Amino acid sequence: MKKRMDRRQFLKSSSAVSGLALAGAAAAQDMPSAPPLPSPAHLSIAEKLVAANYTDAERAQIYDNLEAMVDRVKARRTGAPLDNSDVPALTFDPRLPSENYKTQSNQVSVDTSKAGPLPSDEDIAFAPIWKQGAWLRAGLISSNRLTDIYVQRIKKHNSKLDCYITVLADSAQQEAFQADVDLRNGKDRGPLHGIPYGLKDLADTRGVRTSWGAMPYKDRIPTEDAEIVKRLRDAGAVLLGKTALGALAYNDLWFAGHTRNPWDIEEGSSGSSAGSASATAAGLCGFSIGSETLGSIVSPSARCGTVGLRPTFGRIPRTGAMALCWSLDKLGPICRFSEDTALVLSALNGNDKADPCALDWGFAYDTQQSAAEDITIGYNPTWFEGATATDTAVLSLLKEMGFKLTEVTLPELPYNTLFTTVEVEAAAAFEELTLSNRDDLLKWQEPEAWPNTFRAAHFISAVEALQVDRFRRQIMEMMASIYSKVDMLISPNFTDLLTITNYTGTPSLTLPVGMENRQTLPRIGVEKVDVNRKSFPHPHAITLWGNMFREDQLIAVGRLLEESLRFHINRPELPTET
Numbered sequence: 297m298k299k300r301m302d303r304r305q306f307l308k309s310s311s312a313v314s315g316l317a318l319a320g321a322a323a324a325q326d327m328p329s330a331p332p333l334p335s336p337a338h339l340s341i342a343e344k345l346v347a348a349n350y351t352d353a354e355r356a357q358i359y360d361n362l363e364a365m366v367d368r369v370k371a372r373r374t375g376a377p378l379d380n381s382d383v384p385a386l387t388f389d390p391r392l393p394s395e396n397y398k399t400q401s402n403q404v405s406v407d408t409s410k411a412g413p414l415p416s417d418e419d420i421a422f423a424p425i426w427k428q429g430a431w432l433r434a435g436l437i438s439s440n441r442l443t444d445i446y447v448q449r450i451k452k453h454n455s456k457l458d459c460y461i462t463v464l465a466d467s468a469q470q471e472a473f474q475a476d477v478d479l480r481n482g483k484d485r486g487p488l489h490g491i492p493y494g495l496k497d498l499a500d501t502r503g504v505r506t507s508w509g510a511m512p513y514k515d516r517i518p519t520e521d522a523e524i525v526k527r528l529r530d531a532g533a534v535l536l537g538k539t540a541l542g543a544l545a546y547n548d549l550w551f552a553g554h555t556r557n558p559w560d561i562e563e564g565s566s567g568s569s570a571g572s573a574s575a576t577a578a579g580l581c582g583f584s585i586g587s588e589t590l591g592s593i594v595s596p597s598a599r600c601g602t603v604g605l606r607p608t609f610g611r612i613p614r615t616g617a618m619a620l621c622w623s624l625d626k627l628g629p630i631c632r633f634s635e636d637t638a639l640v641l642s643a644l645n646g647n648d649k650a651d652p653c654a655l656d657w658g659f660a661y662d663t664q665q666s667a668a669e670d671i672t673i674g675y676n677p678t679w680f681e682g683a684t685a686t687d688t689a690v691l692s693l694l695k696e697m698g699f700k701l702t703e704v705t706l707p708e709l710p711y712n713t714l715f716t717t718v719e720v721e722a723a724a725a726f727e728e729l730t731l732s733n734r735d736d737l738l739k740w741q742e743p744e745a746w747p748n749t750f751r752a753a754h755f756i757s758a759v760e761a762l763q764v765d766r767f768r769r770q771i772m773e774m775m776a777s778i779y780s781k782v783d784m785l786i787s788p789n790f791t792d793l794l795t796i797t798n799y800t801g802t803p804s805l806t807l808p809v810g811m812e813n814r815q816t817l818p819r820i821g822v823e824k825v826d827v828n829r830k831s832f833p834h835p836h837a838i839t840l841w842g843n844m845f846r847e848d849q850l851i852a853v854g855r856l857l858e859e860s861l862r863f864h865i866n867r868p869e870l871p872t873e874t
Contacts, residue, residue, distance in 0.1 A: 333359070333362055333366070336356045336358070336359040337352075339355040339359065340355065345757075346759075346760065373731075378727070380618060380619050381619065383619070383622055383651075383652060384622055387652045388622070388624075388801070389610070389653070390608065390609045390610060390772070390800060390802070390844060391655075391844065392772060392773060392776055394773075395776055397657075398845060399657075400658035400848070401660050402645070402646075402660065403662075404487070404638050404642040404660065404661045404662075405662040405664075406426045406487070406635050406638065406639060406661075407663045408426050408427070408429065411426075411427045411430035411434070413436075414436040421445050421446065421449055421580075422579045422867060424631075424632065424636050425488070425491050425631065425636045425639060425640075428490075428491055428582060429488070429489065429491060432479065432490045432491075433484070438472070438476045439472040439475040439476050439479075439489075439490030439492075439534060440469065440476055442491075442492060443468050443469055443492045443534050444469070446492045446579075446580060446582070447468065447536070449578075449579060450463055450465075450575075450580050452870075452872050453558075453870045453871065453872060454580065456556065456872070457556045457558060457561065457574050457580075457870075457871075458540060458550075458556060459555050459556075459565070459570070459571040459572075459578065460537045460538065460539055460575065460580070461497045461507060461537075461538050461539070461540050461550065461552075461571065462497070462505050462507075462537050464504065464536060464538075465537075467535070468492060468534050468535060468536050471534045471535065472490065472492070472534045475489055475490035475532050475534060478532065484532075485532030486531050486532065486642075487531075487639040487643075488528065488531040488532055488639060489532030490533075491533050491534065491582040491583065492533070492535075492536045492581055492582050493533050493534065493535065493582055493584055493585065494536050494538075494539040494572055494575045494580070494583075494584040494585070495528075495535060495537070495538055495539060496538070496541055496569055496571065496584070496585050496586050496587055497509060497538035497539060497540065497571070498545060498587060498618035499524055499616060499618075499627070500520060500522040500525070500617070501535070501538065502519060502520055504518075504538070505538070506518050507550075508545070508618045509541040509542055509544065509545070509551060509568075510543040510544050510550070510551055510737075510738060511738060512735075514552070518616070522614075522616025523616055523648050524585065524613070524627055527643055527644055527646075528585075528644070530643075531643040533643070536581050539571030539572045539574075539575050539581075539584055540570050540574075541569060541570055541571060541572075542555075542567035543739060544618070544620065544722075545589060545592060546567060546568050546745070546746055547566070547820045548564035548565050548567040548568070549564070549740050549819075549820045549821055550739070551739060555567075555571050556574065557577075557834075558578040558868035558870055559577070559600070559601065559834055559868040560832075560834060561871055562819075563816045563817045563819055564599075565596050565599055566595040566600070567592060567595065567596055568587070568596075569586030569587060569588070569592050569596050571584075572584035572586040572596070572630045573596035573599065573600040573604070574600055576630050576631065576632060577600040577835075577868060579867075583630065583632075583636055584630045584631075585627060585628070585629060586627070586629070587626060588798070589621045589624045589625050589718060590621075590624060590715075590718055590795065590798050591790075591798070593605070593606045593806070594606060594794060595790075596630075597807075598835075598836075598837035598839075599817075601837065601863070601868075602630050602632060602808070603633060603634050603637060603805065603806065603807045603808070604629075604630050604805070605628050605631075605641060605803070605804075605850070606626055606628045606798075606803055606805075606806075607627075607628050607641055607803050608801060608803045608844055608845050608847065609624075609653070609801030610657075610801070611626075611644075611645050611845075612627045612641070612644045612654075613648030614626075614627055614653070615648050615651045619725050620718075620721070620722050620725055621717065621718045621721040622725075623653075623717060623721065624717065624718055624721070624798055624799070628641070632864065633855075633858060634807060634855045634857075634858055635661075635855050637805070637847075637851060638659075638661040638847070638851050641659055642661070645658075645659045657845055659845075659848070661847075663855075671700075671784065672702060672781070672783050673694060673699050673700070673702070673782060673783065673785070673786050674701075674702055674703070674782035674785045675691065675702075675704065675786050675787065676703060676704055676705060679787040679791050680787075680788070683788050684788075684812055684836060685812075686810040686812055686836045687788050687809075687836075689809075690786070690809050690838050690857065693857070693860060693861070694786070694853075704782060706774075706792065711795050711796055712795065713767065714767070714768060714771070714795060716760060716761055716764040717761070717768065719749055719752070719753040720753050722746070722750065723751075723753035723754060726750055727750075729750070730751055730754070739821075740820060768799050771796060771799060771800060772799075772801075775797070775800045775802065779802075779843040779844070782843075783842070783843055784840050784841060784843060784846070784849060784850060784853070786838065786840055786841070787839060788838060789837060789838065789839045793839070793841050794839075797841050801844070802842060802843060802844050803841075803845075803846070803850060804839055804840065804850070805839065805842065805851065805853075806837050806839045806840075807837060807840075807863075808863045809836060809837060809857060809861050810835075810861060811834065811836065811866055812834060813831040813833055815830070835863070840854065
C-alpha cells in the first residue's frame, strides 16, 4: 500500500510543476523529465505560491493552457540556450524623464603638490595613489619598484588573507617595465600610469583564469578582456592579480578560500568584493576594482576600512564582467583615500556600445572647486538611533565644517520587496547552473545561499516581478523629490538606504571614520562562535548617499572628513606566512 504524501511532499512533486509553469519554469529536455501535470484541483495548492485564489471553473481553464506554457519553456531552453553574457532586451535607465541632471566635462584635477619625499617601502604601499603618481613623475620611484613592493607584500601576506585568487607577478612586472619606458619617453597615460591594482575576479582577463569565485567556473579562461581591463591598461595601470569574491558575488567564501579582514583574520572581509577590500586595506595593491549589486562595495569597505565608491548605475560599462543582476550590477573603485576614487572613476567612466545600460555622461572633479561648493546633507534622526559614538560625532563634525544639515523623512514602504528583482535576475543569469544541478558544487549551501535562492526564484510569478519593477519606479520618483532638497544623505551603512539607492541607481561613498571596539564577527559557514570573545578596535565606516551623477560632491565631502579624522594613521597588524 502506498504511503499517503503529506502537503510538503506533494508540493515538491506534482503540484510544484504547475507552480513552475505559472512562474515560467519547467524541466528542460536534457534535464530529468518532469512528472505529469496535476489535475485542475491540484492547482489550488500551486496558487498559494503566487498568493492567488481561483474558482474551480477558472482552474479548469488554466489547466487547458498549462501544457502549452510548459512546452514554450522547454522549447526556449533547448532551442535557444542562453549564456551569462546574453543581456535582456529590457534595460534599466536610472534617469527619470522629468529630471534635469547636472552635465559635466571629463576632467579631474587632484592637487599633487604635497606628495613630499619618498618614504619607506611600507609607507609607499599605503600611500594614496595620487602621491605614488607624483613620485613616479618626479623620478623618485619606478613602477617596477612600486610593483615589486606590492608583489613582495602579496607573497608575505596573501596566504593568511586569501584575498587574491590569481597573482600575476610576472606579467605585472612586464607591464610595470613598459610603464617606466613610456614615462621616460614622455608618454604619460594619466594619473593611473604605473599604479599597480587588483581586479575582482568577475571581470574577464584574456588568457587568465576568471573564476567568479565559484567551483563550477574555477578553470574558466576567457578569450577577451573586459572593457574595464582595456581601459585600465590604456590608462597605464599595472594588473597585480585577480582578487577573491564570494562565489557568484555573494559573501567572502570562494571555492578555495575564505577571504579575511586584515584587521582581524578570525573574521571574513565581508563581500562580495571581499578580496578587493581586503587587499586594499592590507596595502597589497595601490587600488582595486570591486562590484556592487546590493552592498558588495559598501559592505567589505565598511568591514575592512577602505573607501568604496559605488558609482551611478551605467557610469562604468560592465562588458566582459559576470552578470548577476543586469538592472543592478555596478563596477567601482575601492581605495584607501577618497580622491583616489576620482582618479579611478575618471579612467573607467564612459559609454560602451556592448553594454546597453552604459551611459555617456561626463565626470568632473577638482580639489579646490569641489571643496568650495555649498552642499546640503540630509539625515534622519531615526537612522542614528542606537548608532555608535563615531557615527554621531561625524554628524557634529559636518555641522562644524559649515555644511547645512537638514532632516528628511522617507515614507514607510515595503522596501525589502524590491529583493524580488535580484532574485529573479540572478536565477535567470544562472539558470543552467540550477537546472543541471551543478549548483551542488558551490561551497555554501545554506538556506540563504545562492543555490537555494536560485531554485526558489523559479516559483516567483512573472506578474509579481513586473509589479515590483513598477514599485521600483515609484521609489525612484520618491527619491528624486528627496534629492531636490538635499545634495546627499548620510547614515550608518546598513539602513534602508542601501537597498533604496541600489535600486534607484544613485551613487554612494563608504569611508572609514574611526576605530571602535567590537567582537570578532562570525564567518560564513562557521557554526561555533565564542560568545565570550574579546572586543578590540576595528574600523568603523559611514556612508554618504549621493544624487545622480554627483560623485564629485561625495568625494569632496569624503576628503574633508578624512583630513579631519585622519583614519589613515591606523594600519592593520598583518599576519605573515609561516
